[in-house]
Amino acid sequence: MHGDDTALVLGLDVGGTSSRALVSDLTGRVLGTGEAAGGNPNSHPAPDAVAQMAGAAREALGGHDPSAVRGCVLGMAGVSKMADPAFGEFFRSEWARLGLGCETTPVSDGVVAFAAGTPEPRGTVLIAGTGAVAERVEDHRTAATIGGWGWLLGDEGSAYWLGREAVRATLRALERGAPVEGLVEAVCDHLGVAPERKAVIVAANASKPIHLAELAPLVTGAEDDAAEDIVHRAAVLLADTAATARPDQHSPVVLAGGLLHPDNRIGQALRAELEARSWPEPRTAGPGAAAAAWLAALPLTQDPNSLHKTLLP
Amino acid sequence: MHGDDTALVLGLDVGGTSSRALVSDLTGRVLGTGEAAGGNPNSHPAPDAVAQMAGAAREALGGHDPSAVRGCVLGMAGVSKMADPAFGEFFRSEWARLGLGCETTPVSDGVVAFAAGTPEPRGTVLIAGTGAVAERVEDHRTAATIGGWGWLLGDEGSAYWLGREAVRATLRALERGAPVEGLVEAVCDHLGVAPERKAVIVAANASKPIHLAELAPLVTGAEDDAAEDIVHRAAVLLADTAATARPDQHSPVVLAGGLLHPDNRIGQALRAELEARSWPEPRTAGPGAAAAAWLAALPLTQDPNSLHKTLLP
Structure with a gap:
């Protein structure tokens, strides 16, 4: 041919x-x-x-x-x-x-x-959008799938997870009586409720769980400690998922999905986390x-x- | 009167x-x-x-x-x-x-x-069954509610959480290619599926999320490291919830709910965790x-x- x-x-x-x-x-x-x-x-x-x-x-x-x-x-x-x-x-x-x-x-x-992201036949790909999954690729085929368990069981570091963590951080702050500002204020505004524990729980449960992903931009947009903590934990969890998929330390790593774009705060935090782990610079799909x-x-x-x-x- | x-x-x-x-x-x-x-x-x-x-x-x-x-x-x-x-x-x-x-x-x-658990007017109560919640009690009334966010947002250490963690531990083991035994085997048997990642995900998602609580006895019944790890983490999370509710270090702590019974492994692990934190001996409701x-x-x-x-x- x-x-x-x-x-x-x-x-x-x-x-x-x-x-x-x-x-x-x-x-x-x-x-x-x-x-x-x-x-x-x-x-x-x-x-x-x-x-x-x-x-x-x-x-x-x-x-x-x-x-x-x-x-x-x-x-x-x-x-x-x-x-x-x-x-x-x-x-x-x-x-x-x-x-x-x-x-x-x-x-x-x-x-x-x-x-x-690469013409190589072998390496690691990490995709994070609403969900999160990594694959070990061998000979241009899936050799192993890590994560990708869906919102009920996993999706750590995904937009769904970020939104859920935003609501959880809000509930913790309200239980502590912390001031209503930054991420906490943004979450209550987004849910359309007063900053009150029960109201936040009811509102977050009012639509399908996957819709929690819509709160992810509140995390990447806020600049307080609560948001910073969630961003950092997402980067660590995503790096862990990629590490489990990785066939070796030399093959390329490709990042894909809206959340891992170099302009996204999660994409940036993940790249910093991978660098701290001495990974080669990842490629963007x-x-x-x-x-x-x-x-x-x-x-x-x-x-x-x-x-x-x-x-x- | x-x-x-x-x-x-x-x-x-x-x-x-x-x-x-x-x-x-x-x-x-x-x-x-x-x-x-x-x-x-x-x-x-x-x-x-x-x-x-x-x-x-x-x-x-x-x-x-x-x-x-x-x-x-x-x-x-x-x-x-x-x-x-x-x-x-x-x-x-x-x-x-x-x-x-x-x-x-x-x-x-x-x-x-x-x-x-006590005639005292003030203290802490922790309830764990399908869900998990703590209350600070003052003058025989609720002064603060900690946790109790429901399965979507929280319930750490509850039967729901134990069941979900059992499935997660199973998926991690299957992804690693670990031997199918102990908790992993029990979870696959309970779900009625072969020990295969996708099958476990599909089966766990097949009924209402709260039904994951039915897998809790697999955790308290298994004796391998995976089950031990989940039991320990549940005890720490439950103790954290109680600690956030606690008004002071001297008022009584009451434990309630099937999971915290002194005969239950979670109840035992929690009592050990509270003792390690130098809490007074909790009372059982x-x-x-x-x-x-x-x-x-x-x-x-x-x-x-x-x-x-x-x-x-």
Whole structure:
């Protein structure tokens, strides 16, 4: 297949809030991109999830011949859902209508995020947004998943955890009779309640637990000791999660997800924590759809590093 | 009213799973007891809750004249519900049909549990069962409530927390590839799944979060390091909660709730933790209905200490 200069690759990065697709040729020239609503089959009904993925793919393909697509990688959180027979059948039937010239390889969002930070086949990726999870990547595949237990059991250092800790710090302050200012004041304002223990508990329990993630910006935005303490603990917990996933001390570490962006206070605190632990400087993940397309091109290209530089500059 | 040897008192201890009532005279002679299903208005619809409370009271009164009841105390968790106008109206209308010869004083379950351990007016009570909460008691009333934030935000050291920590320890062990034995094996068996990360996460999330409390006996029953670590951390967290509530170093400390029974491993670990912190030996709460009856008799008796000894030997 090498040297087939008409071959195309299709990459998909499917999340809970958006589905993105990218089509390129083997020189790394981007021929189209597509975007649709969230397509994660764990947070959307199967017909909707598959429709969103396919919609993003069709938009990226544009007028190009789908049978020219020789490699397709679909990355998403909860990729094990693809092994569910009912979902798999639904996916294959809808996907067949795309008319791609190849099979589609499902991989975890961690594998895509890792490739979005480095062309290396092996290392560690840490993703933190609403949730938090790390993966040990070996040969561009998931070798181990650490954390990612969800809000009930884990997600330490995630936006959910930050919001929950903000409410907990507020309750502790109110029980102590501490002054209502900084983070405590921000949490009570956000919840729309007077600074009173029972009112805060009732308000925090009034909507779905995962909505506590909406309070995370109060932590990264406040500058008092309570917020500082939560930020520091988040960085330590996230570094611990990454450390458990890490295959060795020399392979690269990739950080992904909104919370770990270099502009985010958690991303900054985590980088400082990793530096204090003498880790090499972590890489920041670029766009997932481009990384998925790069993974799709891997078996078809003789120069994966150059292609990586072109697709993920 | 002193010296009225026909006066009766009625005490009620209303919980989520049972409602108990006790009628005595002012010498501490028990004239009747009653029991009904749970009557906590936060976990049962108002008509059911009030019907259970009233049923227990009627059974305790038996053939005695309700108008002879000169003191009535009703203790329950979530007593603030009594201030809810809709619930309050419903309660008063049903309660009036009992024909008591006095008003009914609602108090927290903490105040009743404290009185069930000591006749002192001031001190600390720590209650741990499915949840965990401490109260600072002053003059037989709640002066401060510490913890009791519920499963989403807190309940550290409670049965819920023990169960959640058991699942977390299991996930950590599975991620590390540790041998499947002891607590890890017990948790997987209880959840009915193979010892596999994803299966454990899915099973633990399959029912209501509070059901994690059902895994607590696995922790107190196991004898490996993982269980030992959870038991120790529970004791430290519970002692911290009690310490925050404590008015001073000399007033009594009362322990209540199934988890803190001297036969329970958590109760034992907590007593050891308090001893290590040089606290005086804590007292163990006796039956709540008898304590509520004693509180009801307080304004009517000249010898509360003797009455306490009789009602709560």
